[in-house]
Amino acid sequence: MNPFDSNYEAARREVSRRSFLTRSTSGLGAMALASLLNPKLLTAADAESANYQQGVVAPLHFPRKAKRVIHLCMAGGPSHLETLDYKPELAAQDGKPMPESITKGQPIAQLQGQQLKCLGPQHKFAKYGQSGQEICDQFPKLGSVADDLCIIRSLVTEAINHDPAHTFMNTGTAISGRPSMGSWAWYGLGADCEDIPGYVVLTSTGRSGQQQPIASRQWHSGFLPSRFQGVRFNSKGDAVYYINNPAGVSRDQQRDVVDAVTQLNRQLDASIDDPEIATRINQYEMAFRMQASVPELMDLSKEPKHILDAYGCTGLDGSLNANCLLARRLAEHGARFIQLYHRDWDHHGGVRDGIAQIAKEVDTPCAALIADLKQRGMLDETLVIWGGEFGRTPMAQGNGRDHHIKGFSIWMAGGGIKGGISHGQTDDFGYNAVTDVVHVHDLHATILHQLGVDHKRLTYKFQGRDFRLTDVSGNVISSILA
Numbered sequence: 001m002n003p004f005d006s007n008y009e010a011a012r013r014e015v016s017r018r019s020f021l022t023r024s025t026s027g028l029g030a031m032a033l034a035s036l037l038n039p040k041l042l043t044a045a046d047a048e049s050a051n052y053q054q055g056v057v058a059p060l061h062f063p064r065k066a067k068r069v070i071h072l073c074m075a076g077g078p079s080h081l082e083t084l085d086y087k088p089e090l091a092a093q094d095g096k097p098m099p100e101s102i103t104k105g106q107p108i109a110q111l112q113g114q115q116l117k118c119l120g121p122q123h124k125f126a127k128y129g130q131s132g133q134e135i136c137d138q139f140p141k142l143g144s145v146a147d148d149l150c151i152i153r154s155l156v157t158e159a160i161n162h163d164p165a166h167t168f169m170n171t172g173t174a175i176s177g178r179p180s181m182g183s184w185a186w187y188g189l190g191a192d193c194e195d196i197p198g199y200v201v202l203t204s205t206g207r208s209g210q211q212q213p214i215a216s217r218q219w220h221s222g223f224l225p226s227r228f229q230g231v232r233f234n235s236k237g238d239a240v241y242y243i244n245n246p247a248g249v250s251r252d253q254q255r256d257v258v259d260a261v262t263q264l265n266r267q268l269d270a271s272i273d274d275p276e277i278a279t280r281i282n283q284y285e286m287a288f289r290m291q292a293s294v295p296e297l298m299d300l301s302k303e304p305k306h307i308l309d310a311y312g313c314t315g316l317d318g319s320l321n322a323n324c325l326l327a328r329r330l331a332e333h334g335a336r337f338i339q340l341y342h343r344d345w346d347h348h349g350g351v352r353d354g355i356a357q358i359a360k361e362v363d364t365p366c367a368a369l370i371a372d373l374k375q376r377g378m379l380d381e382t383l384v385i386w387g388g389e390f391g392r393t394p395m396a397q398g399n400g401r402d403h404h405i406k407g408f409s410i411w412m413a414g415g416g417i418k419g420g421i422s423h424g425q426t427d428d429f430g431y432n433a434v435t436d437v438v439h440v441h442d443l444h445a446t447i448l449h450q451l452g453v454d455h456k457r458l459t460y461k462f463q464g465r466d467f468r469l470t471d472v473s474g475n476v477i478s479s480i481l482a
Contacts, residue, residue, distance in 0.1 A: 154433035212344070407434075418481065
């Protein structure tokens with residue numbers, strides 16, 4: 001007798017009362033309700049047991065403009081005043097006291113109780129492209145793709161310290177434990193591939209060595225099924241630990257092991273009805289497929305020399321240069337959401353030299369990514385977003401800048417976003433967003449809209465409440481849509 005058959009019979013006899021009632025009453029009730037609301041749903045599994053690659057938004061709420069998202073997350077808070085938002089009045093007031101009418105009663109991270117003095121822009125700006133986009137002259141390569149960029153200069157957020165600000169930018173709330181936007185996208189839309197995760201994360205650190213903390217909960221699935229959690233790939237060495245089989249273990253032998261574990265997990269699931277067991281089965285299958293696909297996907301040796309030169313990389317070295325090239329390869333392969341973290345932006349001191357140095361690290365690969373996607377015909381269906389968790393103060397912190405949440409800048413490109421335009425303004429000092437203000441919830445609503453999803457309708461019931469990425473607010477930024 002097959003031992004698995006006997007194990008199955010034993011497990012079947014031990015099906016719990018809870019499992020029986022759940023599978024019978026809840027299952028039949030759900031089917032009945034589904035048949036009333038939409039008879040077509042009877043031909044598909046429900047959200048919890050849906051095919052691993054299938055999203056719950058089917059059909060899409062809108063015609064989608066973007067198939068995928070690449071989020072270039074500049075961890076630490078880039079200074080908008082030395083990147084994307086030039087302020088001549090702030091330059092004129094350099095060294096003078098900040099007007100109290102602007103700063104009184106406003107949230108400040110580390111400058112509480114100190115004399116607040118203006119710090120003028122530390123670098124010159126120039127106009128680039130036919131659109132005349134105004135960008136810091138430390139980013140000339142970015143200037144070369146200025147006509148593809150939509151610069152938003154009026155973003156606001158709600159958390160003034162790094163970790164909660166990262167959490168807010170990723171999940172729409174400063175409360176840890178909520179799903180990240182990448183998980184929401186994967187859950188809603190599924191992925192276009194079966195051999196890599198739909199949500200992949202890569203990290204890099206600038207040459208100054210600032211290790212601005214980031215945590216895996218920034219790409220966590222929260223209360224969504226855990227199969228939608230982002231997966232961090234190592235950007236040098238093996239992309240995933242234990243991706244290769246041990247010596248002497250063939251792929252067929254590994255397949256036998258996976259099949260055996262899957263049968264055991266299915267027997268357990270029949271007994272206790274735990275949705276995380278389905279996740280475990282899916283993850284074993286995904287891991288097996290990744291063993292074949294990931295090593296080739298992460299091998300840059302077959303890229304033409306002119307592509308490597310454009311990105312400024314020679315191989316898989318852990319740099320943002322290599323990660324941007326990997327992001328393009330992941331996008332080609334079918335990943336839904338790709339997030340690149342680059343840490344080295346926390347310029348509480350030495351903002352002039354710090355920006356000059358990090359610009360040399362990010363300017364080339366970020367511009368190359370835009371150009372590469374465009375020449376491959378992929379930019380129109382790939383939404384690229386560049387920015388940090390907040391900006392920096394117009395007030396001096398020595399020769400640096402403190403955290404700032406009342407107005408800062410990001411850029412977007414591709415994915416149905418107008419290129420060569422600017423949206424919103426801060427005041428003359430770069431302190432408050434005053435025109436066409438964009439909240440993080442608005443940004444999230446716009447991202448989902450370009451993916452074909454109504455942010456108000458992509459919800460998940462948890463602890464008696466329907467949650468969504470945009471919480472209870474958020475509006476699509478319609479004026480930037482192509």
